[in-house]
Amino acid sequence: MSLTVDMSLDPDEGRALVSLSNAGVRRDGAWLVRGVDLAVRPGEIVTLIGPNGSGKSTTAKMALGILSPDEGRAARRPDVRVAYVPQKVTVDWTLPLTVERFLSLTAKADARDAEAALAATGISHLRFSEVRNLSGGEFQRALLARAMCRKPDLLVLDEPVQGVDYTGEIALYELIKRIRDDLGCGVLLISHDLHVVMAATDHVICLNGHVCCQGAPVAVASSDEYRRLFGGRASDTLAVYEHHHDHTHLPDGRVRHADGSVTDHCHPHAPAQEPDATTGEENRHAG
Amino acid sequence: MLDDFFVRALVAGIGVAAIAGPLGCFVVWRRLAYFGDTLSHAALLGVGLALLLQVNVTLAVFAVSAGVSLALLALQRRASLSSDALLGLLSHSALALGLVALAFMTWVRFDLMGLLFGDILAVSVRDIALVYGGGAVVLAVLAWIWRPLFAATVNPELAEAEGLNPERANIVFMLLMAVVIAIAMKIVGVLLITAMLIIPAATARRFSSGPEQMAVLAALFGMVSVVGGLFASLEWDTPSGPSIVVAALALFLASLSPLASAITNALRRNAGQKSEVPQQ
Ligand SMILES: Nc1ncnc2c1ncn2[C@@H]1O[C@H](COP(=O)(O)OP(=O)(O)OP(=O)(O)O)[C@@H](O)[C@H]1O
Numbered sequence: 084m085s086l087t088v089d090m091s092l093d094p095d096e097g098r099a100l101v102s103l104s105n106a107g108v109r110r111d112g113a114w115l116v117r118g119v120d121l122a123v124r125p126g127e128i129v130t131l132i133g134p135n136g137s138g139k140s141t142t143a144k145m146a147l148g149i150l151s152p153d154e155g156r157a158a159r160r161p162d163v164r165v166a167y168v169p170q171k172v173t174v175d176w177t178l179p180l181t182v183e184r185f186l187s188l189t190a191k192a193d194a195r196d197a198e199a200a201l202a203a204t205g206i207s208h209l210r211f212s213e214v215r216n217l218s219g220g221e222f223q224r225a226l227l228a229r230a231m232c233r234k235p236d237l238l239v240l241d242e243p244v245q246g247v248d249y250t251g252e253i254a255l256y257e258l259i260k261r262i263r264d265d266l267g268c269g270v271l272l273i274s275h276d277l278h279v280v281m282a283a284t285d286h287v288i289c290l291n292g293h294v295c296c297q298g299a300p301v302a303v304a305s306s307d308e309y310r311r312l313f314g315g316r317a318s319d320t321l322a323v324y325e326h327h328h329d330h331t332h333l334p335d336g337r338v339r340h341a342d343g344s345v346t347d348h349c350h351p352h353a354p355a356q357e358p359d360a361t362t363g364e365e366n367r368h369a370g
Numbered sequence: 371m372l373d374d375f376f377v378r379a380l381v382a383g384i385g386v387a388a389i390a391g392p393l394g395c396f397v398v399w400r401r402l403a404y405f406g407d408t409l410s411h412a413a414l415l416g417v418g419l420a421l422l423l424q425v426n427v428t429l430a431v432f433a434v435s436a437g438v439s440l441a442l443l444a445l446q447r448r449a450s451l452s453s454d455a456l457l458g459l460l461s462h463s464a465l466a467l468g469l470v471a472l473a474f475m476t477w478v479r480f481d482l483m484g485l486l487f488g489d490i491l492a493v494s495v496r497d498i499a500l501v502y503g504g505g506a507v508v509l510a511v512l513a514w515i516w517r518p519l520f521a522a523t524v525n526p527e528l529a530e531a532e533g534l535n536p537e538r539a540n541i542v543f544m545l546l547m548a549v550v551i552a553i554a555m556k557i558v559g560v561l562l563i564t565a566m567l568i569i570p571a572a573t574a575r576r577f578s579s580g581p582e583q584m585a586v587l588a589a590l591f592g593m594v595s596v597v598g599g600l601f602a603s604l605e606w607d608t609p610s611g612p613s614i615v616v617a618a619l620a621l622f623l624a625s626l627s628p629l630a631s632a633i634t635n636a637l638r639r640n641a642g643q644k645s646e647v648p649q650q
């Protein structure tokens with residue numbers, strides 16, 4: 084866990100667009116996610132990975148200021164222009180909303196930027212279509228086009244290519260990289276496509292109710308497990324990160340650390356005290 | 371010209387429709403019809419209090435409606451009850467309190483029917499000034515918060531993340547609703563204000579491809595309903611409020627007819643062809 088500590092002492096932190104330190108969100112007496120340290124700097128792609136319900140979206144919302152941390156700290160540079168692609172957006176059928184108007188949802192989009200964004204995401208032909216009639220993949224493209232039009236300093240993408248076809252997926256990840264290169268913006272990406280994460284991001288954070296491990300993807304990619312992953316066997320994907328973990332979750336919910344000690348908690352900042360929190364962790368790590 | 375009570379009613383009604391249309395769109399988009407009802411029921415309590423305390427009726431109605439809106443926001447935040455139960459609670463409590471308050475004031479000669487259903491005979495030049503003065507303020511404020519309010523309607527988290535402060539937009543919107551209730555009460559009556567908000571917006575939905583367009587169309591359909599309804603009310607000596615709402619309903623039904631859908635399709639095709647012209 085030395086990495087986590089280093090992060091908070093990072094002299095660069097002042098330049099980060101957004102940073103979380105030891106941040107956590109608690110609801111109904113259980114921690115949804117806890118002890119998250121992360122920083123996104125200009126030009127950097129930081130990726131959150133982890134199983135369903137591991138707190139990726141919650142972490143992104145803390146970074147965006149939608150949720151305020153119940154513990155720890157979230158800091159954004161005040162002048163940062165944010166663009167957000169949420170995991171789930173449903174447009175009510177009573178709303179008359181064309182793709183073109185959707186691009187100007189939170190700020191007026193320049194006509195040329197709009198055209199370019201629609202072309203880049205491959206939906207120029209849908210410019211005047213009603214948003215509620217778009218297919219799932221088309222709508223994801225519209226969300227990305229809208230984010231692109233904002234010319235953000237910080238781009239937060241929560242599973243941006245869900246439901247996009249295979250070739251489209253590759254193209255959209257390419258596009259995200261290109262946006263980063265063109266605008267020099269920081270990107271916080273949530274993704275389940277581990278191969279892409281490995282190939283195209285600067286920093287990977289593995290969440291599972293807390294930060295399990297983080298670091299440069301190269302470190303992870305040099306492992307045998309990663310090669311197996313590249314073979315396309317999805318069942319191995321989570322094992323890839325095992326070597327990087329400095330602790331193991333025991334079947335009874337306790338945690339064995341790298342030094343051999345066993346505690347109720349894997350959380351470095353909060354040794355086991357609260358029984359309810361412990362139950363939450365057990366559930367989270369079971370299996 | 372404003373000497374004629376009927377002209378006064380027309381002018382005032384058209385003004386109300388111009389405000390109710392755009393706000394009504396948000397009522398439809400955000401599924402707030404019941405909220406409109408709650409506010410208008412609260413208006414009755416406002417009237418009762420105004421008579422009791424000898425203060426300006428419009429002001430009292432605005433104050434009570436605004437109070438109910440803010441109470442709703444506060445209750446929603448901590449409540450263990452769903453929004454519709456809270457609205458029902460506030461709505462009927464306010465209505466009952468208002469009726470009780472009015473019943474107590476036996477010394478005041480009071481036209482309850484006029485209050486409930488609107489009274490074109492009672493529209494004064496001062497009312498017109500109020501409709502247009504207040505209406506101008508409402509529309510100006512609405513234009514000011516339009517983008518955040520609409521963005522928050524589509525997705526509050528997105529609006530919040532991108533720095534639009536949806537919370538503030540919501541509060542301003544609720545206060546605007548309170549103003550509209552206070553202004554529209556005299557023309558359409560307490561019981562039917564919500565109809566003035568929703569029906570023209572519902573009619574406009576079928577003909578619109580964008581929110582701004584829908585707001586303008588809703589205002590226009592509302593104005594047509596006011597004119598039609600008031601003439602009918604004069605002709606058949608029916609109360610003004612219900613007549614206007616019946617006219618609005620007739621327009622809505624007409625919009626469902628095959629002819630209307632032919633027009634809609636033609637409009638859509640037209641909009642598609644003008645692809646070089648950026649909207650808004
Ligand atoms: N408002 C809330 N109240 C209670 N629990 C919540 C709330 N929001 C989220 N949760 C829970 O918090 C956990 C983390 O949710 P989150 O959406 O962050 O997961 P995720 O990592 O994004 O998962 P996925 O991959 O499925 O998108 C989940 O178990 C979820 O059920």
Ligand SMILES: [Mg+2]
Pocket residue numbers: 139140141170241
């Ligand atoms: Mg998620």
